[in-house]
Amino acid sequence: MKIAVIGCGYWGPNLVRNFIQTNKIEQVICCDLDQKRLDRMKGLYPSVETLKDLRELLDRPDLDAAVVATPVKTHHPIAKEFLSHGKHVLVEKPFTHSYDTALELIKLAEEKEKVLMVDHTFEYTAAVNKIRSIIENGELGKILYISCLRANLGLFQPDINVVWDLAPHDISTILHITGDLPTSVNCQGKAHFHHEIEDVATTTLNFKNGVIAFIHSSWLDPNKIRQTTIVGSRRMLVYNDIEPQEKIKIYDKGVEVPPYYDTFAEFQFSYRYGDIYSPRIEDYEPLKKECEHFITCVQKRLCPLSDGYSGLRVVSILEAANKSMRQKGRAVPIQGLKLLSQKFRNNGNGLMMNNGPRSI
Template sequence: MTMTGPEPLRVAVVGAGEWGKNHVRMFAQLKGARLVMVCDLEEPRLADVRAAHPDVRVTTRYEDVVRDPAVEGVVIASFAAQHYDQARRALEAGKHVLVEKPMTLAPGEAEALVRVARQSGRCLMVGHLLLYHPAVVKMKHLVTSGDVGEPFYLYSQRLNLGRVRNDENALWSFGPHDVAVAVHLFDAEPEVVTAKGEAYLQPGIVDVVFVTLHFPQRKMAHIHLSWLDPHKTRRTTLVGSRKMVVFDDMEPNDKIRIYDKGVDVRPQAVSYEDYLHVRFGDILIPHFGTTEPLRLECQHFLDCVRTGATPLSDGAHGLRVVRILAAAQKSLELDGAPVTVKG
């Protein structure tokens, strides 16, 4: 008798486009999974899948995914506008679901998905990739360990000059990443959101956005999103009372720098100069894992399905992000007026 692990989870991937094809590749590789079906509307993409994975069933009809009892988990990487309907039908059919971000385009839809997942007892996870990025895992650890002190604020830039989308604006396309990271690092929900943006290339499709999230206890996250910029930038700076941490995802290796810099407040000081003492310290470039974040994310999905654990980026987290994005969208439409995030 040989030792065998648990049966691999039989997975269908829906949407094999720019990003979805990475899910196809990953679930075809992962030990805990077996890729059994790929669904896409475009025949040439299915032909590519057929060539690379002859055993995998391909289809253009989403019903095939939902109806096939051989499919246990559905990975949804289709257009954002389809996420809600597809995730709901998969959950109702008793499948576990990993849905790409944004989870849905409206908070009501996200709430419905969370409810349906609870009723069906199935795993619902959102593809907030950065939460599984070793650099963000490290940042989160620096926060929870107390290393950065009180986390004051973060700001991030996600800028590009590359793919201009016509199906969603820069807020919904890029925003979920940084909003998810801010909520994760502060472990809180913002109360108020403001967003200012403009549509320079296509009427009505905002391509440059500045978003500010106001969290309780004066914490703040500022997010600059643009696909009309000379620099390809993916950088997040977290400023704490004791340390400052910079995560630059465009750096090939040293993605995180920890600055032992700050301003010490000494309430007992006699003069103003002593009261605020600027501290210039070492810069530490910590070593951490370099595993592909998507692999870690997909593995986490498989682990949660097997053990029944709650994913780090579960439906509740995805709902939080959608609520914030919806508030930001409303603020955009109100030309920057503060909008309360409805919980």
């Protein structure tokens, strides 16, 4: 299998390294408009082929697949070119810059019978999959709310705001662990430096079953923070992705409401302070697992776990967040909710029990 990585800036080299390390790729081709990036890739990995113009790749019969790791607004035109020329495609997050362009790529991949996958790295992370099974097992009880905090100083992006840059990780994680889709989104943000490119924002996802999820995204924070808190009716869970070990902690803490009371004076909450434990998590690089999954899907013609619809769900939420931000935080419904819910393949209780790869 030969694969081309388009865009070798900050993230592309991680994809190149992981594809090489799978030992399942005959040739990795690095493509970037910037010759300096290509020289750097050749210096790091002498076996790679390099070229500047992606058009030279389109008609190559020996090329099987392309990975798009360029700025977000170029994802759609580049992925479209490769799919139209019969290549399988893996696209970076966020999938595309709009609902319509994302849907167009899905339809094109279906028509050409090609694998279309989106890099939602966290769906392949051991900690996130552990959390999903903890929720599925009912350990936390009923989910009351989820709170995500993803902040650091920079990196400011010239073409997308902080929600499109950072929130895709949290959104794909929330959908993956709950197996559910929000019906509407509120978002408030502020652009302090670039006109209309918000550098700090809070997005709220409202779910039909009453669950609420808050996502705080910031390029303007003195500390690097990657933390998700899930509060359930039985237990609470904190996932700190920066922690080298013990990334997940489960707190046997909660609030108990008295079963009955006659007068307000008798009404009293009681607080439960129990044990805290940290479950064991497998140790592997999520991107490696994801690259291997893409190769398997191409070789066996399977629909990936993070397929085009998975990308579309995230894009739909991001678009609603942008609209809400322009309307001072008003709740905006998710576009295409019916289609996206149908493609979610859950088992009726809100959890994705059957969400494994399937034939395309």
